[in-house]
Amino acid sequence: MTYSDYTTALVTGASTGMGEATVIRLREQGLEVHAVARDEKRLAALAERTGAIPHAIDLTDIDAVERELGGLQIDVLVNNAGVSGPGNILDAPRGMVDAMVDVNVRAVLHLCRLFLPGMVERDLGHVVNISSIAGLYNFFGHTAYHATKAAVHQISRQLRNDTLGKRIRVTEVCPGRVETEIFGRNMGGSPEAMKEAWETYYEGFESLTVADIVAAIDFALAAPRHVNMGLMEIMPTFQVPGGLTFDRREDV
Numbered sequence: 001m002t003y004s005d006y007t008t009a010l011v012t013g014a015s016t017g018m019g020e021a022t023v024i025r026l027r028e029q030g031l032e033v034h035a036v037a038r039d040e041k042r043l044a045a046l047a048e049r050t051g052a053i054p055h056a057i058d059l060t061d062i063d064a065v066e067r068e069l070g071g072l073q074i075d076v077l078v079n080n081a082g083v084s085g086p087g088n089i090l091d092a093p094r095g096m097v098d099a100m101v102d103v104n105v106r107a108v109l110h111l112c113r114l115f116l117p118g119m120v121e122r123d124l125g126h127v128v129n130i131s132s133i134a135g136l137y138n139f140f141g142h143t144a145y146h147a148t149k150a151a152v153h154q155i156s157r158q159l160r161n162d163t164l165g166k167r168i169r170v171t172e173v174c175p176g177r178v179e180t181e182i183f184g185r186n187m188g189g190s191p192e193a194m195k196e197a198w199e200t201y202y203e204g205f206e207s208l209t210v211a212d213i214v215a216a217i218d219f220a221l222a223a224p225r226h227v228n229m230g231l232m233e234i235m236p237t238f239q240v241p242g243g244l245t246f247d248r249r250e251d252v
């Protein structure tokens, strides 16, 4: 079981960033690829360019997910779609917390529920979950985001138990900072926000690129059938998760 054994794939968050780059790579490898995101126009352009099959779906709508994707036979499931938010739990609007839970965790579980039984039946499959270093380390990110990514980490490990004895592989790709739209979206998603996010989070930093993430996914999928690449933590060389913070109170 290596790349050549897989014939179909489904990638969420396919309209941009890591998801889009993954779709392009899987199409190059000759797989039939189902590309899922909300942005119909971007998906249509990707489909035109690569021959991927577009599915414009909001992953928070599980009825729509079941209706549109439920009957598919998928060998490689790439749970990549994700949202984060600025600030922290102290000032998070209700919708922001719900969006993180619904896209980052709930949709992942439901997609596994839909496609894992078929993989088990065919004795063939690979789940690739994109988590984040936020799921493994504490730093000043959004608590809801950290929590959802920790859940993706645990889901990735637990799926190995659920499918023990079958030729099903599960890979968690756990990135540090990658150059994508994610920070610009956090800042509102306008062209000005995208520019500001670029200047704040990427300019002058040697971040990862989507090509680095695709190379990792590629490596995991291409590994010989007896090899399960489990956790792949990938950070820029100049990014570390260190730093214990001890705040001083001036009034004691």
Ligand SMILES: NC(=O)c1ccc[n+]([C@@H]2O[C@H](COP(=O)([O-])OP(=O)(O)OC[C@H]3O[C@@H](n4cnc5c(N)ncnc54)[C@H](OP(=O)(O)O)[C@@H]3O)[C@@H](O)[C@H]2O)c1
Pocket: 012, 013, 014, 015, 016, 017, 018, 019, 036, 037, 038, 039, 040, 057, 058, 059, 060, 080, 081, 082, 083, 084, 103, 130, 131, 132, 133, 174, 175, 176, 177, 178, 179, 180, 181, 182, 183, 185
């Ligand atoms: N960039 C980083 O530094 C970084 C670091 C660690 C982990 N990650 C994780 O890596 C993954 C990919 O992120 P990225 O940086 O490539 O993000 P991105 O550029 O912001 O792309 C996010 C993707 O998710 C899709 N999406 C968001 N909400 C959705 C919804 N409700 N329904 C369907 N699709 C939805 C978006 O498509 P539509 O808007 O068209 O729906 C888009 O295709 C995420 O899970 C993220 O948490 C990113």
